[in-house]
Structures are given as C-alpha cells and as structure tokens.
Amino acid sequence: MEPLRxxxxxxxxxxxxxxxxxxxADDLGAAVVETTVHKLAGSAALFGFAEVGEAARDIDKVFSAGRRPDRKMLEALLARLVAAVRAEAGTDPEAERPGRPLETVLIVEDDDLLRAHAERALRGLGYQVICAADGDELLAGLEALPPVQLLFTDLMMPGAVSGEMLAREIQRRRPEVRVLFTSGRAGPGGDVPGGHFLAKPYRRDALAAMVRKVLDQPADDATT
Structure with a gap:
C-alpha cells in the first residue's frame, strides 16, 4: 500500500x-479542471487522506452545480486543498520550490492542549514555531526573540495582556509581523492593523490555510 500512497x-x-x-490563466471552465478535482477526491478517499478528500469533494460540488465557479470561492477552496495536501500527503509543489524564505510563527495560547495542537500542525507544515503561554510572559522576553513573520494569538488570556494588546505592542516594536487571532468567542475589535481571525475550534487544514493566506498577503494589505 505504501508505494501506492x-x-x-x-x-x-x-x-x-x-x-x-x-x-x-482564469481558465476555470476547462474540462480538465473538473476532471482533475473529481479524480483527486476519489484517490484521496481510496488511500485514506481524509482531509484531502473532503477539500477536493467541496471543490467538486461547485463544478457539479452546473455553472462556472466563482473565482474567489474557488481560490479559497483551492487554498484549503493545498493546505490539506501539504499537511496529510506531505507534498506540494509550491512548498518545495527552492529559495522559499524561512517562516516563523509565534503561538501565544494559554490552553496547553490547543497550543500543542497548533505547534504540531505548523511544524508539520515546515514552519519554525515559538510558543508562549500568555502575553505577559512573551512581552517580558520579546527583545530576545528571533525574527518572526506571524503572531498567532488567543484573544482571551490570563494576565494583564490581552491578545489585542499583545498584537499592538508587537507591531509597534516589529511592524513587519502579521497577526492572526483566535478565540472561541467573538473576533477582535478591529483596531489591530492587518489582524485576521480564526474561530475555535479549528481544524488543522483550516489553520494551515489561514496561516498561509495571512503570510502570502501583500505587505501593504497586511498593515492597512
């Protein structure tokens, strides 16, 4: 089975x-696109790549509706499929291109299990990961941290520093850092430049897709 996988x-x-x-090429109507997605969904199910199969089936459903897929919708679904393949099957032509810059994600999460889940998922995708349990701990040692491309932080944390306060302070000191919030409650207030939001509980593929989306944003969009 392994050679077939x-x-x-x-x-x-x-x-x-x-x-x-x-x-x-904006050629989403080509028959080969629908055929490729359909076969990929079937193969993923056959070899036990559940998340890849689910992501491919969702794209296949769009084509099955009998109309040209909306470009933005397909871009989002394709990003999810890429993340699933990268996480489960361990292969992605984009990730394997030489010269890809080293990317570091800073995770700030007080829940031990969620922090470990996010760390394992992102390390499995090839990111460098730094973890902290709360904002107070992180800010105390921020100057000693290496360069970081993305802050992934819970909004509600123990201590005096909330997720939004932490993000504002990090962006004050390091304006290049992108921000992705998470919470099981409401999203951020909206006063953190470029802050994106991922609701809890989140699946590994959803985390992978959102992290990639935020990191791939043009610099101007991330800070406005």
Missing part, C-alpha cells in the same frame, strides 16, 4: 500544479 503524493503534486496554472 507514494504515487498518490506525486499525483497530488502534479494536480495542484495544474489547478494553479488554470486558476492563474
């Missing part, structure tokens, strides 16, 4: 490359 990984890599090329 290896062949699936290679095929998934080629399929993602094909889908990206058709998306870039």
């Amino acid at each position: 290896g062949r699936f990984r290679e095929r998934a890599s080629r399929d993602l490359d094909l889908l990206r090329r058709h998306l870039a």
Whole structure:
C-alpha cells in the first residue's frame, strides 16, 4: 500500500500544479479542471487522506452545480486543498520550490492542549514555531526573540495582556509581523492593523490555510 500512497503524493503534486496554472490563466471552465478535482477526491478517499478528500469533494460540488465557479470561492477552496495536501500527503509543489524564505510563527495560547495542537500542525507544515503561554510572559522576553513573520494569538488570556494588546505592542516594536487571532468567542475589535481571525475550534487544514493566506498577503494589505 505504501508505494501506492507514494504515487498518490506525486499525483497530488502534479494536480495542484495544474489547478494553479488554470486558476492563474482564469481558465476555470476547462474540462480538465473538473476532471482533475473529481479524480483527486476519489484517490484521496481510496488511500485514506481524509482531509484531502473532503477539500477536493467541496471543490467538486461547485463544478457539479452546473455553472462556472466563482473565482474567489474557488481560490479559497483551492487554498484549503493545498493546505490539506501539504499537511496529510506531505507534498506540494509550491512548498518545495527552492529559495522559499524561512517562516516563523509565534503561538501565544494559554490552553496547553490547543497550543500543542497548533505547534504540531505548523511544524508539520515546515514552519519554525515559538510558543508562549500568555502575553505577559512573551512581552517580558520579546527583545530576545528571533525574527518572526506571524503572531498567532488567543484573544482571551490570563494576565494583564490581552491578545489585542499583545498584537499592538508587537507591531509597534516589529511592524513587519502579521497577526492572526483566535478565540472561541467573538473576533477582535478591529483596531489591530492587518489582524485576521480564526474561530475555535479549528481544524488543522483550516489553520494551515489561514496561516498561509495571512503570510502570502501583500505587505501593504497586511498593515492597512
């Protein structure tokens, strides 16, 4: 079975490359796009890649509706599929391109299990990860931290420093840092430049897709 799973990984890599090329060319109506997604969904189910199969099936449903897919919708679904392939199958042509910059995610989460879950997921995707249990702890040692590209922080934390306060202070000292909030309650107040939000509980593929989305944002969009 393992050699066949290896062949699936290679095929998934080629399929993602094909889908990206058709998306870039605004050629979403091509028959090969729908066929590729349909076969990828079936193969993923066969070899036990559940999250890849689910993401591919959701794209397949869009085509099955009998109309040209909305570009923004398909971009979001494709990002989810890419994240699922990267996480489960361990292959993605975008991730394997040489010269990809080293990216570090700073996780601030007081729940031990959630912090460990996020750390494991992001390390599995190839990111460098730094963890802290609360904002007070982090700010006390912020100057000693290496360069960080993304802050992934809970909004509600024990201590005097909330997630929004932490994000504002980090961006004051390091304006280049992107921000992704998470919470099981409401989202952020909106006064943190470029702050995105991922609701709890979140799946691994949703976390992977959102982290990639925030990091891939043009610099101007991330700070306005």
